[in-house]
Amino acid sequence: MIFDMVTVGMVMTNCYLIADEANNVGIVVDPGAEPDRIMEMVNKAGVKIKYIVLTHGHYDHCGAMEEIKKRTGCNTVIVHREDEAVLEDPESNSSPWIAGRRLSYKADKLVEDGDIIKVGDIDITVKHTPGHTVGGISLIFDNKCVCGDALFAGSVGRTDLKTGSMDDLHYSLDKVFKKLPDEMEVWPGHGPSSTIGREKKVNPYMK
């Protein structure tokens, strides 16, 4: 398996590549900005991109998705069904504040909690982790959790944006993140990686 990351754009979004090199297939998660640098990562892996997966619909996670679709030939963007509207609505996707323009994006395939995204021999389990947005997801595979802006090393995502909810975030923390194994790696949408065990010790929201 190839697991790679590049940090892109003004708000330093972590864009991930998850690939099964034996089967020549991969996915790009959260292509927020800087398509050239994302394509460098994709080309280094040398795999065909099957899906673009968004952990949630905010502009800093999807800003380069049209360009990456064009350049890779991938025509399937996946988002949780409850974030489809977040992606489409400029007031919800934060584009006016981050890009200075009202932008709207369309998903091609909707997923929900418990769905499996197949990438060659890699099975990626979708967990619904709302709070930062109503349809935020985390991707679980191979002792890793790619969690978008729900959980950060030492902190959590803000809940004051449109569709955000502290109650929802507590559901995600209590029913999802705290139940993952301590040794599982946490790969957030911004900032450094961590582990579930470490977050249980140091993150006030995980206590």
Ligand SMILES: [Zn+2]
């Ligand atoms: Zn966000």
Ligand SMILES: [Zn+2]
């Ligand atoms: Zn973000």
